[in-house]
Amino acid sequence: MCRWIAYSGTPVLLSQVLFQPRHSLIDQSLHSRMGVETTNGDGFGVGWYTRNADTPAVLRDVGPAWNNRNLLEVAHHVRSGLFFAHIRASTGTAVQQTNSHPFRRGRWMWMHNGAIRGFHRLRRDLTLAVDPALYPDIEGSTDSELMFFLALTSGLTEDPPGAVARMAGLVERVGHAHDIPDPLQMTVALSDGDRVWAFRYSSEGRSRSLYFSTEVNALRSLHPDAAFLRDISDETRLVVSEPLGDLPGAWNEVPESSYGIVQPGPDALHSFRPVA
Template identity: 75%
Template structure:
């Protein structure tokens, strides 16, 4: 499958969150502990918002090679600073290793990334694609189930109601899958953002969903670990959501419960029950 992280908070260099942690996303690209595969080398992507440019549209860098030896990623990570970052390392579930299949996916000011799969996607792909709103369909460039999920969510109202749209997307995929004899079609952790808030979802039609964790509140971590300089440099609103913990720092990470979504925004974050809805 894949590994990903979403960062929201005090602007930091990409290097701080991508390379410096003991079990950073770059380390996970070779040595994942909780993923289906140990190695995630089928491409990577990083998306970030640069508020000083006066645009809400995120920048996205994607490549087909492994993240661990990409010189361009290493170069920009030491110079680009952002308050909201998505990063993803890919292990393909069967679709081609190509740039247009790397996450995060972008539409306007929105970004989306996914770990998991639509079971039996090759059977369901045509019907699911037909359900995408025609003008949005023309924007789809790749061949992954993840991108189809994103554009289905956009079709079903993501820009107005992210939790409701994702729930309707999952409901549509499940209904379509079961009509084709796929009993349990959805396995996912998803992160989506409009540059202001981050929504993160953990859900599986059956069984245990892919791993997902969120960071403990910064003020609590400062009390536990007053010697950790990073905690002294970031605001109380700073949060990370990750496929697997970036460090073994005691008390730093909390597992997102099954069938749950979380919302992270300045001054507020919360967890809610997630369930599919009819589309």
């Protein structure tokens, strides 16, 4: 499957999150501890928001993240207060640039770890459920991108949690109609440039790993000597497929069948249930 990071908070160089931590996303591309595969080398992508742009910038490639010079160059020169990064382990679709995450439409970005079970059998029915006005913008062949466009069809830009719930319900209904057990496995991150939503759900109730960072002011109390905590705001938060280090008290598991919102002011955590 895949590994990903969503960062929101004080603008930082991408390299500070992608390369510097002890168990950074780049380290996870070779030595994942909690993924289905140890190695995630079937492409990568980063997407970041800047103050004056109407859409996020996206850099995607088909090779592994650990030796990509363009990623290294960009990460050491681009600073952002909200960005996504994803390393891919294909579940059967082609390794090509259009299949690397994150996916983008307008202000929105989407990335996913997981799979639609039996996707080759369900793909036609699910594709026909996409709004015909949106369909021409599907570029790749992954279940992840199709899930994004199904959520867009279901009203993502007006009601992100409701749209993802309706997308999940559709995937499960179509899967069950084709006698596919436990059709959906997903940890999803999406953003509009102001907020980040993160979802953890699977039909079988044993979802892929997902963690969020402890509030910065609490971490400062726990670790007053940690220099990097002095330079970031109380609003800074990370959502990750697996922890980036072993700092005690820094990471919290996202509960099964739930979603969180990282936003200005208090963040929120809610239960998640697909809508039939």
